[in-house]
Amino acid sequence: MKISSFLTLALLLVLTLASQSPAATPFNLVAGVGPVTSVNSWTGYSALSEVSGSGLYSKTSKTTTFYIGFTGGTTANLGNMVLYSTLTRSAKIKTVVPVKLGGVSNPTIKITDTSVCPSQPVTVSNPCIVRLDPLTLTLSTKDDYYLVTYFTTGTDISSTRGLFANTTLTGWFVGADETQLTVGKTLPGGNSGTPAYFLIAVMSD
Amino acid sequence: MQVSCKIQNGAEHAEKHMKTFLKSAIALLMLLSTFAMAEDQAKATLENIVAGVFTTASNTNWAGFSSVNLIAGTSVMPTTSTQTVLYIAFTGGTNADLGNMVLYTTTARSAYTVNAVTKVTYKGATNPSFNLTNTSICPTQPVSATNPCIIKLDPINLVLSTVVDYYFVAYFVNDSNNETLAAASPALSHITTLTGFVDNKDDTGIAVGGTLPTTNSGKPTVLVSVMTE
Numbered sequence: 494m495k496i497s498s499f500l501t502l503a504l505l506l507v508l509t510l511a512s513q514s515p516a517a518t519p520f521n522l523v524a525g526v527g528p529v530t531s532v533n534s535w536t537g538y539s540a541l542s543e544v545s546g547s548g549l550y551s552k553t554s555k556t557t558t559f560y561i562g563f564t565g566g567t568t569a570n571l572g573n574m575v576l577y578s579t580l581t582r583s584a585k586i587k588t589v590v591p592v593k594l595g596g597v598s599n600p601t602i603k604i605t606d607t608s609v610c611p612s613q614p615v616t617v618s619n620p621c622i623v624r625l626d627p628l629t630l631t632l633s634t635k636d637d638y639y640l641v642t643y644f645t646t647g648t649d650i651s652s653t654r655g656l657f658a659n660t661t662l663t664g665w666f667v668g669a670d671e672t673q674l675t676v677g678k679t680l681p682g683g684n685s686g687t688p689a690y691f692l693i694a695v696m697s698d
Numbered sequence: 699m700q701v702s703c704k705i706q707n708g709a710e711h712a713e714k715h716m717k718t719f720l721k722s723a724i725a726l727l728m729l730l731s732t733f734a735m736a737e738d739q740a741k742a743t744l745e746n747i748v749a750g751v752f753t754t755a756s757n758t759n760w761a762g763f764s765s766v767n768l769i770a771g772t773s774v775m776p777t778t779s780t781q782t783v784l785y786i787a788f789t790g791g792t793n794a795d796l797g798n799m800v801l802y803t804t805t806a807r808s809a810y811t812v813n814a815v816t817k818v819t820y821k822g823a824t825n826p827s828f829n830l831t832n833t834s835i836c837p838t839q840p841v842s843a844t845n846p847c848i849i850k851l852d853p854i855n856l857v858l859s860t861v862v863d864y865y866f867v868a869y870f871v872n873d874s875n876n877e878t879l880a881a882a883s884p885a886l887s888h889i890t891t892l893t894g895f896v897d898n899k900d901d902t903g904i905a906v907g908g909t910l911p912t913t914n915s916g917k918p919t920v921l922v923s924v925m926t927e
Contacts, residue, residue: 524749524772528916
């Protein structure tokens with residue numbers, strides 16, 4: 494009786510754990526960018542990418558990871574990266590979260606380095622996609638999110654941009670550092686619904 | 699005597715507790731397993747893997763042309779199936795004569811190098827012919843842009859990855875049937891996450907390591923849905 498109970502217990506435990514294992518695979522949180530085109534001259538500019546709460550898929554994640562793409566050049570000097578949240582369809586900032594790569598929010602990304610971009614040369618038909626550090630954040634359908642990346646002097650890279658408007662990621666750019674805004678301030682306008690610059694995917698990991 | 703009785707009573711008591719514990723644990727795990735099975739049954743419901751095409755328009759004359767369709771990894775929705783099913787649609791003509799159908803997997807997102815080639819079949823054939831006036835294939839007649847004939851291809855044992863792209867390519871042989879054939883394309887642009895273009899040659903013969911055509915007009919043709927089984 495004890496042995497059969499123990500075996501039943503073990504079997505059920507294995508079955509229960511096995512049924513939960515596929516959840517570990519990273520998944521898309523929104524419809525990202527497919528084919529891309531290229532945009533250059535980013536020194537002194539901020540790229541603002543909107544992740545709309547209304548575009549989120551129904552499966553949620555405790556972590557959120559942004560993927561940004563480059564189509565050419567050698568060096569991206571990032572002055573800062575942040576993620577603003579607002580109430581959905583509002584421009585008033587609710588929270589500000591630092592976004593990092595390798596633990597820093599102002600990384601220098603060497604596009605010609607094969608440890609960063611394994612497939613060389615980086616072109617519009619062979620873009621380099623960089624995974625930023627995962628954030629411990631569950632995206633909410635009640636909020637909108639804005640990934641803002643500011644590029645400083647010495648930046649000579651070109652960015653990806655969605656070739657078609659069939660992504661829910663939209664964006665625009667501003668010729669100033671827009672990463673220093675604080676809670677309660679208003680985001681700069683300018684989103685005309687064109688596909689996002691740099692940002693190509695938002696995933697669970 | 700009293701001591702030995704107490705020890706015996708204690709052992710019986712412990713055994714009773716152990717049995718109760720085991721029964722409770724088994725009941726709990728059975729409950730968890732039931733939930734897991736219920737979840738699996740829910741997962742068995744057909745799910746869209748990407749946002750497909752709904753209102754359709756027509757694209758006519760397919761003789762000698764390939765329909766090239768991009769399923770971007772970034773647009774793959776979270777689903778649970780182990781199979782992928784492609785649905786194609788026709789909007790006019792009498793017969794569709796396919797020369798070949800393949801699904802290419804690229805090496806990365808937004809890349810054009812082929813990493814894998816998977817045969818796509820209908821009832822086991824990669825080159826089926828569809829009689830569009832046959833009600834067993836297209837139950838509602840006549841077939842038109844507002845009444846497209848949607849055909850489910852054979853399920854593919856493949857879970858679409860989010861970190862690569864997929865290209866479904868259907869080549870139509872150069873014959874008179876395909877000259878009058880009309881296939882579905884989206885009436886409303888950019889509502890679907892499927893994109894693609896039409897190429898005037900057979901694009902189904904690209905081998906692993908080869909390069910896919912980089913043209914993309916933004917409109918899928920023939921392919922209307924990508925779903926789980």
